[in-house]
Amino acid sequence: MKHACREVSRLASDALERELSLWEKLRLHVHLLLCINCRNYRVSLHRLHETLARIRAAQSRELKLTEEQREKLLAELEQRLGG
Amino acid sequence: MARGRQTLPMPDIRRTAGQWLEEHGDYLYRFAMLRVRDAEVALDLVQETLLAAWQGRESFQGSSSLRTWLVGILKHKITDHIRREIRERDLEEAVGNDPNSMFFKADGSWHESLHAWKDNPESLCRNQQFQHILDDCIGRLSDKQQQVFVLREMAGEDTEAICKICGITPTHAHVLLHRARLALRKCLDTNWFGRRGTRS
Ligand SMILES: [Zn+2]
Numbered sequence: 692m693k694h695a696c697r698e699v700s701r702l703a704s705d706a707l708e709r710e711l712s713l714w715e716k717l718r719l720h721v722h723l724l725l726c727i728n729c730r731n732y733r734v735s736l737h738r739l740h741e742t743l744a745r746i747r748a749a750q751s752r753e754l755k756l757t758e759e760q761r762e763k764l765l766a767e768l769e770q771r772l773g774g
Numbered sequence: 775m776a777r778g779r780q781t782l783p784m785p786d787i788r789r790t791a792g793q794w795l796e797e798h799g800d801y802l803y804r805f806a807m808l809r810v811r812d813a814e815v816a817l818d819l820v821q822e823t824l825l826a827a828w829q830g831r832e833s834f835q836g837s838s839s840l841r842t843w844l845v846g847i848l849k850h851k852i853t854d855h856i857r858r859e860i861r862e863r864d865l866e867e868a869v870g871n872d873p874n875s876m877f878f879k880a881d882g883s884w885h886e887s888l889h890a891w892k893d894n895p896e897s898l899c900r901n902q903q904f905q906h907i908l909d910d911c912i913g914r915l916s917d918k919q920q921q922v923f924v925l926r927e928m929a930g931e932d933t934e935a936i937c938k939i940c941g942i943t944p945t946h947a948h949v950l951l952h953r954a955r956l957a958l959r960k961c962l963d964t965n966w967f968g969r970r971g972t973r974s
Contacts, residue, residue: 708926734890760817
């Protein structure tokens with residue numbers, strides 16, 4: 692199959708974004724059976740995807756405005772409206 | 775409380791905006807930060823949002839929650855910001871010209887053999903050193919790839935939202951994500967997974 696890995700790497704990425712068509716799924720999974728590089732690539736994509744989801748969850752808990760940022764924001768708002 | 779006839783709007787905005795900040799500030803800031811990844815810009819966007827909210831406070835119907843209303847305004851501000859970035863920095867990246875062709879041989883097979891990453895996401899997400907390298911690798915993506923990748927993987931937006939924000943088609947978004955992933959895998963492999971002797 693010509694251009695197989697190139698296309699399959701795209702399908703592996705798209706699978707994280709949309710429902711693949713039946714034909715695409717078939718193409719992806721048949722190729723994965725035969726190709727260790729693409730299998731490893733897919734595992735890497737999924738690890739990366741999951742790691743980023745965990746980082747996002749952590750940031751959603753931890754990211755907060757500091758008191759200074761809050762004060763600065765309020766002061767600037769007043770200035771812009773009161774000016 | 776003897777304010778007399780001098781009912782300036784100032785104490786009001788301080789009180790109202792102060793209350794909004796108190797209740798929703800962290801949420802809005804986080805929402806912006808996850809999408810623009812720059813504290814300064816995120817703060818500006820929150821400020822713009824509160825300003826617009828204050829000026830349009832009469833249009834708040836109360837049919838949705840205050841937070842939903844504020845986030846709606848913030849979303850517009852973020853979209854404006856990102857579109858402006860795309861315009862000003864000319865982040866167009868043609869679909870036809872593939873910057874990642876270097877990963878594949880002419881026959882479409884991989885140039886190098888790929889090994890499986892062994893570190894698991896639970897430990898990676900807590901590893902500061904890894905996050906530092908990850909940030910660095912994301913920073914090396916083309917601007918447009920970075921934009922789309924951040925919205926997708928750092929902010930958790932879906933294709934539809936990304937297309938709305940960036941003004942691109944779903945296919946274009948998927949091409950950019952695919953390219954970003956190819957480049958990121960390579961970068962992380964070189965700077966993290968490969969370096970630590972996990973190569974099999
Ligand atoms: Zn392959």
